[in-house]
Amino acid sequence: MTQEKNIYSAAGEVGSILEKRTFWTRAKIELSKSPWTARFGLLIIFIYAVLAIFAPIFAPYGEAEVFPEPYAPWSSEHIFGTDQIGRDIFSRMIYGARNTVGIAVATTFLAFLIGGALGLAAAINRSYIDQLLSRAVDVLMAIPSLIFALVLLSIFGSTVINLIIIIAVLDSTRVFRLTRAVAVNVVVMDYVEAAQLRGEGIGWIMRKEILPNIMPPLIAEFGLRFCFVFLTIAALSFLGVGIQPPTADWGSMVRDNASLIMFAQYDLKAGLTPLLPAAAIALLTVAINFVVDWFLHKTSGIRDEQ
Amino acid sequence: MHPVLKTVLGRLGLGLATLFIVSIIIFSAIEMLPGDFGQAILGQAATEETVAAFRRELGLDEPPYIRYLQWVGGAIQGDLGTSFSGRNASGTDRSREVIDLIAPRLWNTLFLASVTAIIAVPVSLFLGITSALYRNSVYDRTINTTTLTTISFPEFFVAYILILLLASLYPIFPSLANVDASTPLNERLYRSALPAFTLTLVIVAHMMRMTRAAIINLLASPYIQMARLSGASQTEVILKHALPNAWAPIATVIAFNLAYLVVGVVVVEVVFVYPGVGQLMVDAVTSRDIPVVQGCALIFAVTYILLNLIADIIGIITNPRLLHPK
Numbered sequence: 001m002t003q004e005k006n007i008y009s010a011a012g013e014v015g016s017i018l019e020k021r022t023f024w025t026r027a028k029i030e031l032s033k034s035p036w037t038a039r040f041g042l043l044i045i046f047i048y049a050v051l052a053i054f055a056p057i058f059a060p061y062g063e064a065e066v067f068p069e070p071y072a073p074w075s076s077e078h079i080f081g082t083d084q085i086g087r088d089i090f091s092r093m094i095y096g097a098r099n100t101v102g103i104a105v106a107t108t109f110l111a112f113l114i115g116g117a118l119g120l121a122a123a124i125n126r127s128y129i130d131q132l133l134s135r136a137v138d139v140l141m142a143i144p145s146l147i148f149a150l151v152l153l154s155i156f157g158s159t160v161i162n163l164i165i166i167i168a169v170l171d172s173t174r175v176f177r178l179t180r181a182v183a184v185n186v187v188v189m190d191y192v193e194a195a196q197l198r199g200e201g202i203g204w205i206m207r208k209e210i211l212p213n214i215m216p217p218l219i220a221e222f223g224l225r226f227c228f229v230f231l232t233i234a235a236l237s238f239l240g241v242g243i244q245p246p247t248a249d250w251g252s253m254v255r256d257n258a259s260l261i262m263f264a265q266y267d268l269k270a271g272l273t274p275l276l277p278a279a280a281i282a283l284l285t286v287a288i289n290f291v292v293d294w295f296l297h298k299t300s301g302i303r304d305e306q
Numbered sequence: 307m308h309p310v311l312k313t314v315l316g317r318l319g320l321g322l323a324t325l326f327i328v329s330i331i332i333f334s335a336i337e338m339l340p341g342d343f344g345q346a347i348l349g350q351a352a353t354e355e356t357v358a359a360f361r362r363e364l365g366l367d368e369p370p371y372i373r374y375l376q377w378v379g380g381a382i383q384g385d386l387g388t389s390f391s392g393r394n395a396s397g398t399d400r401s402r403e404v405i406d407l408i409a410p411r412l413w414n415t416l417f418l419a420s421v422t423a424i425i426a427v428p429v430s431l432f433l434g435i436t437s438a439l440y441r442n443s444v445y446d447r448t449i450n451t452t453t454l455t456t457i458s459f460p461e462f463f464v465a466y467i468l469i470l471l472l473a474s475l476y477p478i479f480p481s482l483a484n485v486d487a488s489t490p491l492n493e494r495l496y497r498s499a500l501p502a503f504t505l506t507l508v509i510v511a512h513m514m515r516m517t518r519a520a521i522i523n524l525l526a527s528p529y530i531q532m533a534r535l536s537g538a539s540q541t542e543v544i545l546k547h548a549l550p551n552a553w554a555p556i557a558t559v560i561a562f563n564l565a566y567l568v569v570g571v572v573v574v575e576v577v578f579v580y581p582g583v584g585q586l587m588v589d590a591v592t593s594r595d596i597p598v599v600q601g602c603a604l605i606f607a608v609t610y611i612l613l614n615l616i617a618d619i620i621g622i623i624t625n626p627r628l629l630h631p632k
Contacts (some may be wrong), residue, residue, distance in 0.1 A: 154591040264474040278463035285458035
């Protein structure tokens with residue numbers, strides 16, 4: 001067997017091609033074909049994730065550590081200076097990646113759990129449950145979600161848990177609509193009927209028969225929903241009714257340091273400080289939009305240029 | 307009955323039903339407050355009698371449906387109740403009518419929204435239609451990337467960039483848009499320039515992308531191709547064939563974005579300290595002044611629903627298939 005190594009064998013060649021590509025090989029091939037915008041987006045998302053997970057390692061100071069000098073200028077000690085009560089802005093930006101992004105991710109997951117499960121149930125069931133849920137969603141979507149969130153926050157108060165639940169419920173309406181719309185086309189397939197006939201439960205049919213077939217649009221929607229949730233939470237925090245101090249959060253950091261902007265004539269760096277957290281929000285949403293754009297292009301053939 | 311009339315009436319009925327349910331949801335905000343909120347508002351020193359009198363004034367001793375009817379009846383006549391703030395433990399009542407708080411600010415908000423709409427609608431329709439017609443050109447791609455980036459920006463980011471450039475580094479416009487009823491029109495326009503500009507930038511991006519998508523969708527339909535193949539010129543295709551079917555999507559895009567404007571106005575008003583309904587609502591949420599929150603929410607919700615309703619009705623009455631039934 002050993003001396004056959006150098007001999008050409010057709011079976012060997014076919015066999016080597018048939019070798020299953022691992023996930024990483026496939027990812028590498030896809031990436032090598034991706035546009036620069038998508039690569040840029042993925043890189044940014046990766047950096048944010050690393051910063052968020054290892055925030056205490058990267059941040060030079062603590063999240064709520066107060067230094068004697070408020071509104072300190074940019075220096076080697078405080079890279080982006082300090083805020084109105086003397087907390088290091090650079091450290092708070094890094095912790096903000098953990099808090100703001102973390103809360104937005106949790107909210108989006110919850111929204112997909114609620115909206116996805118109800119949407120699938122409505123698509124499979126198609127009875128009064130479907131009618132009831134769809135009409136309820138119509139009404140919820142008739143009120144702008146920021147306004148609705150403000151009303152609910154004024155009733156229940158601004159805590160992180162309330163914030164997550166309120167935004168998740170309001171946002172699950174759109175997930176419900178999408179899930180129901182794509183699942184309705186899959187539910188009528190023969191293999192779903194076959195599963196029903198062999199007596200599988202509704203949970204099995206949801207997870208094993210329908211979900212794998214509606215995954216691509218849902219993943220793309222996850223990215224877009226995340227952006228929307230992220231911007232809503234940032235807006236609410238900016239308005240002072242979202243994430244409450246002393247938790248470091250990008251939205252409220254912009255508000256706290258906003259007055260510095262008028263000093264831009266004398267010290268441009270100081271004027272730029274309030275823009276940094278806002279730019280951090282914008283950069284992440286741009287990155288996600290780029291990746292989602294590429295993903296949609298690849299999976300669903302939603303191509304407006306033909 | 308004519309099919310157009312029938313569809314319009316159906317849509318109107320649906321809109322009224324939505325309004326009814328939305329008003330119930332906003333009304334029940336006060337139901338969901340914890341039982342001791344009277345104490346919380348009037349302060350710890352409030353006696354039981356004062357709290358009881360306060361609850362009686364809100365009508366909490368009556369069944370909810372009667373209170374709902376009174377609330378809606380009042381709201382239609384412009385009476386939205388009295389604010390929670392300005393009350394204290396001794397029972398003296400310096401609170402103000404919600405409608406007096408809202409009315410002057412509503413005018414300011416409407417002013418800002420209309421100025422924005424007057425600039426944004428023609429600009430975005432022009433950009434959307436031209437980029438759809440010349441799609442994949444450098445022009446189209448530039449506009450596309452720019453708008454995709456702008457959409458990803460939070461409103462306050464755009465607002466502060468404009469403040470940094472146009473109010474701080476090059477002080478052309480004021481960064482605070484403090485207007486009141488006595489401000490003359492040109493002064494008012496000057497002071498609200500930056501908020502209007504911010505809203506325009508945000509909304510043009512959305513509106514332009516939606517217009518572009520709607521037009522491309524339309525131009526890809528088989529009957530347009532048929533018209534092209536039968537030798538119609540580009541102008542003829544657009545004016546005679548595409549436009550009649552385009553009114554509905556364009557009206558939807560405009561109304562959807564004006565409705566979006568209603569929400570976007572909240573953040574922008576806070577950034578520029580513009581005395582509008584949005585800022586009032588945020589302040590009321592912070593101080594948990596429920597009657598004011600309810601009043602503002604009702605105004606925002608009604609505007610939003612009405613705009614969507616108008617868009618749908620324009621879509622129905624310009625639909626060639628419904629106008630010329632077989």
